[in-house]
Amino acid sequence: MSGAGRRGTGEYAAAVSTGAAGRVGGMTAVEQRYGAGHRILVTGGAGLVGSHVVDLLLAAGCTVVTLDNFSTGSKDNLTHLADEPRLTVVEADVSDGLPGHHPAIADRFDAIMHLASPASPTDFATMPIEILRVGSLATLHLLDRAVADRARFVLASTSEAYGDPLVHPQPESYWGNVNPIGVRSVYDESKRFAESATMAYHRFHELDVGIVRIFNTYGPRMRPDDGRAIPTFITQALRGEPVTVHGTGGQTRSICFVEDLARGIVLLLQSTEVGPINVGTEHEVTMRELAELIVQLTGSASPITYLDRPLDDPERRRPDLTLARTRLGYEPTVPPAEGLRRTIEYFAARLR
Numbered sequence: 001m002s003g004a005g006r007r008g009t010g011e012y013a014a015a016v017s018t019g020a021a022g023r024v025g026g027m028t029a030v031e032q033r034y035g036a037g038h039r040i041l042v043t044g045g046a047g048l049v050g051s052h053v054v055d056l057l058l059a060a061g062c063t064v065v066t067l068d069n070f071s072t073g074s075k076d077n078l079t080h081l082a083d084e085p086r087l088t089v090v091e092a093d094v095s096d097g098l099p100g101h102h103p104a105i106a107d108r109f110d111a112i113m114h115l116a117s118p119a120s121p122t123d124f125a126t127m128p129i130e131i132l133r134v135g136s137l138a139t140l141h142l143l144d145r146a147v148a149d150r151a152r153f154v155l156a157s158t159s160e161a162y163g164d165p166l167v168h169p170q171p172e173s174y175w176g177n178v179n180p181i182g183v184r185s186v187y188d189e190s191k192r193f194a195e196s197a198t199m200a201y202h203r204f205h206e207l208d209v210g211i212v213r214i215f216n217t218y219g220p221r222m223r224p225d226d227g228r229a230i231p232t233f234i235t236q237a238l239r240g241e242p243v244t245v246h247g248t249g250g251q252t253r254s255i256c257f258v259e260d261l262a263r264g265i266v267l268l269l270q271s272t273e274v275g276p277i278n279v280g281t282e283h284e285v286t287m288r289e290l291a292e293l294i295v296q297l298t299g300s301a302s303p304i305t306y307l308d309r310p311l312d313d314p315e316r317r318r319p320d321l322t323l324a325r326t327r328l329g330y331e332p333t334v335p336p337a338e339g340l341r342r343t344i345e346y347f348a349a350r351l352r
Contacts, residue, residue, distance in 0.1 A: 116138060170319055245304055246309045279324055
């Protein structure tokens with residue numbers, strides 16, 4: 001991965017939207033389709049990924065309506081946009097349908113981005129029905145609205161669609177190895193259903209769609225109690241508590257800084273690609289190595305301890321990014337040490 005320092009939202013928007021469509025260095029440069037004068041609906045816009053996507057859309061000139069029930073998202077993630085006239089925040093549960101009485105929802109959208117869903121392994125046990133509803137009912141509600149508006153529909157899917165993969169790294173052509181009745185299945189299968197529904201609407205209604213499969217993402221605006229490895233390790237290390245690693249710590253993930261991930265999603269929006277397309281990084285790290293790095297970066301004296309491994313916990317995860325590179329011109333730019341430092345700074349400021 002190439003190194004990169006801190007960049008502002010405007011610079012990220014420029015990276016997403018500049019350049020005419022064509023081939024640049026063997027990769028496609030995506031021409032901006034959505035900017036000033038375009039209305040975009042983003043579900044889950046107060047979440048980790050959604051709020052960073054909202055930043056990029058506003059920087060590109062779009063008018064954005066975000067719909068969130070704040071079950072896992074936070075209003076704090078959008079407070080920096082409180083004075084932004086092109087952003088409207090609507091509190092509602094899209095699984096119950098779109099609140100058509102709201103004037104911001106009643107007007108036509110040029111694009112709809114479905115990013116809403118609890119996504120932490122702890123949520124799988126505590127919010128299983130909500131996860132199933134947002135992957136199924138909410139997806140169908142939004143697809144129907146996209147057909148009515150003739151809007152481009154972008155679905156945030158997941159690397160969980162591959163389950164515990166038997167192919168490594170995972171290309172989009174791999175159908176996965178998923179336990180359909182395990183504790184993780186509420187998330188895995190709801191996203192697989194959402195992908196199937198999206199493709200059905202694409203084929204039957206000729207709807208303009210794009211599907212992105214998101215790999216492990218981290219960064220500022222994560223919940224400290226998220227339950228995923230990075231916020232757990234950082235919180236434990238900052239408090240001087242033992243850093244708890246599941247199993248032997250030999251299982252791997254490919255961690256992607258949220259600004260890189262959001263940029264890839266917006267590139268898919270701006271393109272005409274259908275997908276699915278993987279977005280993430282190829283920096284594969286074991287959980288033990290990740291824990292050791294976080295302890296080092298925090299300057300903590302926390303010991304590393306080991307717990308029983310959860311059921312159906314995937315052994316390895318790394319995306320094949322060939323399609324993202326060649327079709328979207330996507331390349332992650334924030335190396336893990338830099339991204340983790342920025343995430344640690346964010347958590348440290350909130351744990352004082």
